[in-house]
Amino acid sequence: MLRVEGLSKHFGGFTAVDNVDFSVEKGEILGLIGPNGSGKSTIFNMLSGTLKPNAGSIRLAGKEIAGAPPHRICVLGVGRTFQIPRPIRRLSILENAALAGYYGQAGAVTREDAWRSGSEALKLVGLPTNAGVSVNTLGAAGLKKLELAKALATKPSLLLADESLGGLDHAEMDQAAEMLKNIREELGVTIIWVEHIMGVLMRVVDRVMVLDHGEKIAEGRPQEVATDPKVIEVYLGTDAEEIAATASRT
Amino acid sequence: MAEFTEALFSVFFVETLINGLLLGGVLALLSLGLNLIFGVIDVVWICYAEIIMLGMYTIFYLHVDGGLPLIVAAAGGVGVTAVLGWLTHRLVIGYLLQAPPINQLLATGGLLFFFQGLAMVAFGIEFRNLGVSLGSLALSEDIYLSWTRLLSFAIAGVVVVVLYLFLARSYLGAAIRAISQDREIMVLMGVNTKKLYLLTSAIGGGLAGLAAALLVLQYDVHPFIGLSFGPITFMVCVMGGLGNMVGGFLAAFIFSELITIGGYFAELEWGYVLAFGFFIAAMFVRPEGLFARKS
Numbered sequence: 001m002l003r004v005e006g007l008s009k010h011f012g013g014f015t016a017v018d019n020v021d022f023s024v025e026k027g028e029i030l031g032l033i034g035p036n037g038s039g040k041s042t043i044f045n046m047l048s049g050t051l052k053p054n055a056g057s058i059r060l061a062g063k064e065i066a067g068a069p070p071h072r073i074c075v076l077g078v079g080r081t082f083q084i085p086r087p088i089r090r091l092s093i094l095e096n097a098a099l100a101g102y103y104g105q106a107g108a109v110t111r112e113d114a115w116r117s118g119s120e121a122l123k124l125v126g127l128p129t130n131a132g133v134s135v136n137t138l139g140a141a142g143l144k145k146l147e148l149a150k151a152l153a154t155k156p157s158l159l160l161a162d163e164s165l166g167g168l169d170h171a172e173m174d175q176a177a178e179m180l181k182n183i184r185e186e187l188g189v190t191i192i193w194v195e196h197i198m199g200v201l202m203r204v205v206d207r208v209m210v211l212d213h214g215e216k217i218a219e220g221r222p223q224e225v226a227t228d229p230k231v232i233e234v235y236l237g238t239d240a241e242e243i244a245a246t247a248s249r250t
Numbered sequence: 251m252a253e254f255t256e257a258l259f260s261v262f263f264v265e266t267l268i269n270g271l272l273l274g275g276v277l278a279l280l281s282l283g284l285n286l287i288f289g290v291i292d293v294v295w296i297c298y299a300e301i302i303m304l305g306m307y308t309i310f311y312l313h314v315d316g317g318l319p320l321i322v323a324a325a326g327g328v329g330v331t332a333v334l335g336w337l338t339h340r341l342v343i344g345y346l347l348q349a350p351p352i353n354q355l356l357a358t359g360g361l362l363f364f365f366q367g368l369a370m371v372a373f374g375i376e377f378r379n380l381g382v383s384l385g386s387l388a389l390s391e392d393i394y395l396s397w398t399r400l401l402s403f404a405i406a407g408v409v410v411v412v413l414y415l416f417l418a419r420s421y422l423g424a425a426i427r428a429i430s431q432d433r434e435i436m437v438l439m440g441v442n443t444k445k446l447y448l449l450t451s452a453i454g455g456g457l458a459g460l461a462a463a464l465l466v467l468q469y470d471v472h473p474f475i476g477l478s479f480g481p482i483t484f485m486v487c488v489m490g491g492l493g494n495m496v497g498g499f500l501a502a503f504i505f506s507e508l509i510t511i512g513g514y515f516a517e518l519e520w521g522y523v524l525a526f527g528f529f530i531a532a533m534f535v536r537p538e539g540l541f542a543r544k545s
Contacts, residue, residue, distance in 0.1 A: 071441055074439060089431065090431055103440035
């Protein structure tokens with residue numbers, strides 16, 4: 001489904017992502033974790049086209065997309081959410097989603113179809129679908145849901161979820177994790193999920209990839225990764241114990 | 251005092267108020283395009299009035315030398331200015347989107363002199379008159395209203411409504427509104443921002459052509475004509491809150507009423523002094539514009 005080879009990105013003399021290879025199978029949920037500044041967001045930005053890689057290839061269903069403009073990558077089926085929600089506040093909730101539905105499908109759908117994509121996406125994440133509800137009525141959790149709905153309305157085959165559940169409480173985190181699982185099951189969407197804390201993520205994903213200083217240091221099933229000494233070294237202290245505890249519970 | 255009261259209730263004062271309203275229509279039309287471009291692309295086109303000037307020349311030559319009917323010449327003018335708007339973004343602004351705002355201002359300021367010089371070389375410095383007058387409408391024995399201004403007012407009104415419906419109802423319009431808030435996020439929703447910017451620039455240019463069609467009926471064309479309404483247009487936009495189209499529309503009428511009322515009680519020049527004095531005072535009180543949106 002997605003095959004990434006030799007992906008690198010430098011900012012001046014700083015190497016943000018260094019020769020990273022990975023792949024994602026259709027219908028899989030891949031967790032992408034690592035401490036702050038480890039290159040997760042840079043990888044996301046290259047996958048979605050916001051940044052052009054310095055080297056490497058990104059193949060989506062066999063098609064090379066490395067360096068393509070972001071609007072084209074979106075139309076080809078890559079949806080993305082942001083860690084900090086970025087709704088268009090001048091538009092209503094439904095307009096936000098419908099706009100994504102319209103342009104995410106290259107404007108090749110009718111007005112009504114785009115509306116429908118938008119409201120179906122809203123329903124899936126549990127937001128009101130009636131017209132005219134203002135974005136300003138949403139709280140932190142609601143805005144994250146809207147991010148997800150906007151990405152889903154573009155009808156992606158691959159969803160890049162920059163979830164970073166930091167701002168949410170435990171119940172909301174569980175709910176968000178459930179939602180990603182649901183999306184995979186109901187829509188068959190492949191998901192890459194970025195997080196910097198491991199907790200909930202480890203219970204949901206099929207595989208995890210760990211980044212540190214732009215390099216891939218581990219990859220595998222959650223239990224294996226959580227007990228990997230290199231990973232524990234990166235997540236020193238309480239976090240590592242917590243990871244091991246979470247992983248053994250599942 | 252009695253003199254003043256008398257002046258206030260005379261029919262001529264009514265005529266003045268109406269004329270101010272009608273002048274406001276032209277100013278509103280002038281500010282619409284500039285505001286649209288600023289609102290979406292976040293760049294002030296200092297050369298906007300010069301694009302209008304080139305539109306006036308286009309209409310003049312198509313009508314007088316080309317012998318085309320005025321309405322066809324006007325359509326030609328709109329077409330030419332739309333292309334000029336498109337080119338301005340394609341060849342200049344497009345490369346400066348990430349540049350500091352001062353560089354963008356300098357570039358469009360340079361375009362101002364480029365267009366002026368070009369017009370001087372190509373058309374000479376003579377004043378050219380279209381030689382068409384639409385005459386005036388006699389409301390009563392004393393009150394005459396210029397048809398040109400009535401037409402400008404009507405067209406400005408229609409354009410505002412059409413533009414509003416376009417921005418409010420169509421996906422393209424919604425995308426334009428959205429992009430003015432967040433440039434980066436829209437591409438991730440599949441929007442080709444480059445295309446949208448070019449389209450906005452072309453619409454803004456076309457609005458300049460429409461304004462040109464109305465101005466060429468009232469004023470002689472010469473290479474420096476842009477300087478006589480460029481600053482006013484800019485100030486109307488700033489007073490309404492740059493990028494706020496409704497605000498600019500209202501500010502146009504405040505400005506035009508001040509000009510005509512000032513001109514009624516003293517000479518016309520005093521009208522401008524009053525209007526610009528009000529502008530300076532307004533900038534002290536509300537530097538973000540009288541109708542700036544709270545963000």
